[in-house]
Amino acid sequence: MSACHTVLERGGRVLLIDKNPFLGGNSTKATSGINGALTTSQMTLGIPDTPMSFEKDTALSATKGKSDKIHPLGRVLVWESAPAVEWLKTSFGLDLSKVSRLGGHSHPRTHRGAERFPGMTITMALMEKLEKIAEQTPEEAQILLKSRVTSLLQDNAGNVIGVTYTDRQGNTHKTYGPVVIATGGYAADFEADSLLKKYRPQWMNLPTTNGEHCTGDGIKMLEKIGGGTVDLEAVQVHPTGLVHPDDPDAKVKFLAAEALRGVGGLLLDKNGYRFCNDLGTRDYVTGRMWDHNKAPYRLVLNSASAASIEWHCKHYEGRGLMKKYNSGQDLAKDMGIPASQLQASFNEYNEIAKSGKDPWGKKYFDGAPYSLNDYFYVAWICPVLHYTMGGIAIDTDGACLKADGKTPIHGAFGAGEVNGGIHGLNRLGGSSLLDCVVFGRVAGASAAKYLFSQTLRNTNFSGIPSGAPAPVARKVEAKKVETPSKEFTLQEVAKHKTKDDCWVAVNGEVLDVTKFLPDHPGGARAILLYAGKDASEEFNMLHEHSVIKKYAPETVIGKLKK
Template sequence: MSVIVVGGGLAGLSAAHTLLERGANVLLLDKQGFMGGNSTKATSGINGAGTQTQQEAGIPDNAKTFFDDTKKSARDLARDDLIRVLTGRSGDAVNWLQDKFGLDLSKVARLGGHSQPRTHRGDAQFPGMVITYAQMERLEDLAVSNPDRVRIIKKARVTKLVKDDSGAVTGVEYLHNGKTVTEHGPVILATGGYAADFTEDSLLKKYRPELWDLPTTNGDHCTGDGQKLAMAIGGHGIDLEKVQVHPTGLVDPNEPEAKVKFLAAEALRGVGGLLLDNTGARFVDELQHRDYVTGKIWENKKYPIRLVLNGSASKEIEWHCKHYCGRGLMKRFESGDALAKEMGLQPSVLKKTFEDYNAVVRSKKDPFGKKFFSGEWKYDDVFNVAVMTPVLHYTMGGLEVDPESRVIDTKGKPISGLFAAGEVAGGVHGANRLGGSSLLGCVVFGRVSGDSAAAYLLQQSSAAIAKAGGRLGAISSQLGTPSAGKKEEAKPAAGGSSSSGKKEYTLADVGQHKKKDDVWVVVNGEVLDVTNFLPDHPGGEKAIMLYAGRDATEEFNMLHDPKVIQRYAADSVIGTLKK
């Protein structure tokens, strides 16, 4: 019997790897054609207190300080026992990612609401994508090399939780290839939130109808599936009205009304970016909590709101700026005069804004309450600038869980055999989540749920063995814990270059295929027909359509390891680019 993990984002993947470490077998079900979920979009990093990276940098952080920051951000509406798990296991979670998966998390930033720099990322790609892909590739390799331990089924939509006469969850029913399939085993729900729940039974519309018309950063898979499945069998939903609106969604000048928007990483403000209204003035502490900044944007009402990075801030987070500029979501200006012209302001107005801010930096007395600064600004500088809008981003509400990630029913009792991790679980972040704690919640509670489900499976197996009176040796060996420090053996996925013997195409040929029902792109000299891959792309269709009929090599290499084409989209390679 396997533990069934529902959801292939970071929470589900962390649960799966922990289950394997504990000797349990795993069946992972994901309703998308490509795993990763919203975790791949996380751009700022993962929080951790007392990590190896912080110690090496001399940052005096600890779990108690992180607990206090989280509790304050939550407006005292989160549960202390869950905050203690989140913050107390945060350092170990970051170290686990570095040690087990060899990840670079050597840079630490201070985001809004944090009293210490504790949001970890590496030098290059979006940290959410790097962390999630590392776990995803390891698990997929294990599914090839050790299929008795790991099974992964994609495009499998779970429709029902199966219970026995005692009320314990004993499996799931799911739809796959038009058929209903039943699998048995304890269940970990890791299906994410409901910040894109525009379905007929929408949790978003039921609990926060006034936010219904806002754009969202979430993929269309975030429809509250896990919450609805568990509540249908008596699971208790809590804090479902607590929906986080992020202040900085990027407005695409070509599609300003688009429902789904890319998120401007909070790290852009963490490195010193300023928010300016249409008069060129600041109106808020840029490092305040997300809900506070959003409220000030709505209160100020002087649109458009621009996020402005000076030269030093742009250099600090150069990769993000290059990425956003490449997508047409951010513009680079070579001087203050050019920026003032773009904003429709006299140069003297923008100069005064910078001069006033420099006086604040020197005095440390900001009329908006800012406490942490990244140096003074020059008018004669380069600037990276984007238009911002508040966007639906994260749902703090979800299923009630205990510190062991067990789902609690409406009578306050754990539902046997049912666990939850990640955004599907409520009560962790209260009224407002701190930046960098989304990935952290996935890893921490993914690992907690994996531990708990593995222990539960062992208990159930032991009880069955005692009742049957035999087979102890065979089953216990199957469930035996690997020796300390030993990692699973992983073999590379099979397959070589799929472009051998393919036709050659010119860039002009590729340019003829740029509609949604006929999309070609060029990546590293290979021509790809990605029409059928559009709905499976974890970054959404728009991320591909921006490069339809074009050479997407530079953008692709910024975000991906080149081997992901062979691994996930080998069938899309139809030829090579003619030189």
Template structure:
């Protein structure tokens, strides 16, 4: 069985930056277990790093393996194929899927690694697989802008926790303009409206209470030069809105949280209050960034890749962000891991079942012959006793 994943040994930046992030911890655990298997059972598991798969091989409707490049040479590997090559939210080169299906997002920066260029989608569509929901591309509102390199094409993601713990998004007038806890597409849309009004840059502001709760995050981002600590008066000066305007924003927000005023953007949940201009803050510049692609290759409930006739290819499976039609039009936070784990397991189970069926039907003659030589005998009168016999061996064994 061939399992193909995209990119380097390090997971993508938008899944987290350290083992303290849940996505990173899960990824490292899975990678570590796989690497352990390569050492303990080398005949069962083999990892080839820095190989580039160039095509999916098939005979009729049956996938037979892949062609790949390694150390400057072309090789083939035969077997059932499971692809987990990721999305296309960093596909900025020739033949870009972004440019083809969502040209309006092509100029944005991305939180993805440089390897997320839709290679799996392109290879599968070349053999007749179907692209589905390819225009469904998620733009995340809070990409961290590096003041030293504001136009960088690849950006770190500000964790959802920053807004979840009470972080405010402020425009260049020091005013709120959205429910900070709204869906990603909604918050991104509100940010674009502010840009049309010439009210950028957008800043994410954490007060001291939120900063203490998110100490790991604030230290991490500050260490990368993506976040700064400052007083309320320094914040007002940096924004350029004046202390009175910033104080009014904070006072209005506190009154909304206390139920004394209605939030014009409908925010209902508030944390780590109050906001005061006399407090200290952690502040970062933000802009919307390409984050996730809901579109991808059409699969069925068994993670089998479907052909143009809506029938599954034999021996071909897809999971993770490569697969389309799983998340609908806009993915919810955290569900990318579910897509990887759930359909990853489904793909593994389906591929294993396919191999067993082929084994039993004669597709793997040597193994089938061995299987046919073995028989089990259970004597009901002797619980716990099992006799194992195989022809040609000249003996049997009792367990």
């Protein structure tokens, strides 16, 4: 969507094709924020960050500590980070005033707003503006959902000139113009031609945080026309997948925001002891969990830590993924260890925080001291497939490259997780949303420049050719649908609590979401947790009130009887 807006800003036209029923992809799930160095938010808070410092952190993470020299693509990511954050604030009116430090960062630089997950907030802002443009001026922007691109079209010279796609009715079409590939990664690619199975077969049994759409489609399409790839074996296993006590073996898991550790959360083993630098990079912490081998592991926040990220804690608690304990004694009892043992672990940490000398190498101690005489938010955690650093080879203008890694494939550009080589072998937290925005803008600008240069040269390349049927935009304005007058009690709603018969109540309305479950962007389980219940509080934490009438008015079957 960043690419779409960038093309539109430069006077171009866009057609956005998505195989999902809703826009947003995995970006809506991003929980910690977007990185930026030397932003106005940092300046306001007195944070002395610089792009040079961000460069070093990115390089160290990318090389797993072997080098602080950054790759050219990483340099684009870093130096375009502040402009990207400011673009989101000024062009979309986003609040990105809160800034946190995540693992592997030498300064607080991960931006978010006061409420809601930043991924959801950012993608919704871009999505709603694009939908408004598509509604008001469909000759400039069009959106096709539940439509799948099946191949890239090329001319005789091998330039990409468009795509073949199948619409929601199963009809096949061709459309023409430069192509920005933004199909995401392959951390849920469990299909027959799985990239995950080919490059990381030992991790096929791990749970994932990714939606089922993340199957490496763009990478596979580009490979078929001779496109290059890089670092496909570089798959990130995140240490803090959230384990639901009622479904510990679920293949798809929610992710605990890395900001929970950034504000002072501790990682404890089954005996209540620390086993790593809580703010270490993701690959390091995951490695320590596997080597230490003393699960179940817990992410523990005391009152001081939780207070600075309260919205997240309450959200996870509402989903049954976090539990609030009124005291350390209660926590120790649930862990099956003596309270004195947990206090001893806290005492050791407090002394480390006071001295600033941690044997595990931790340097920042927000939230300290820890005491049993406090309340805690606690989650079970486990390693999960989260992100793929590998992908298609691009240059610093976002242009796709051939298998030689040097020659551009004219007319094809990459944006977001589909790209490889930006994050090296390990991505820093907060850089996924940044990657989408930065390289979305880079690819959008390059695609617009390419299109206009071709047009000025008076070639046959002129976007959608005359005579070809223009795709039909999906109108997504809030539909004027009256709520059915029939009333239901909450007791009646409670009778419908299975995946085959699922009702929920939201803000005084009763919804039958049975048929909607497969289309829900956050997955069916996110709704099923509230099947037969009033889900208003949880819904309002994540969504605007207009979302139901805008995207799923057919689910409303009546009113909740007071």
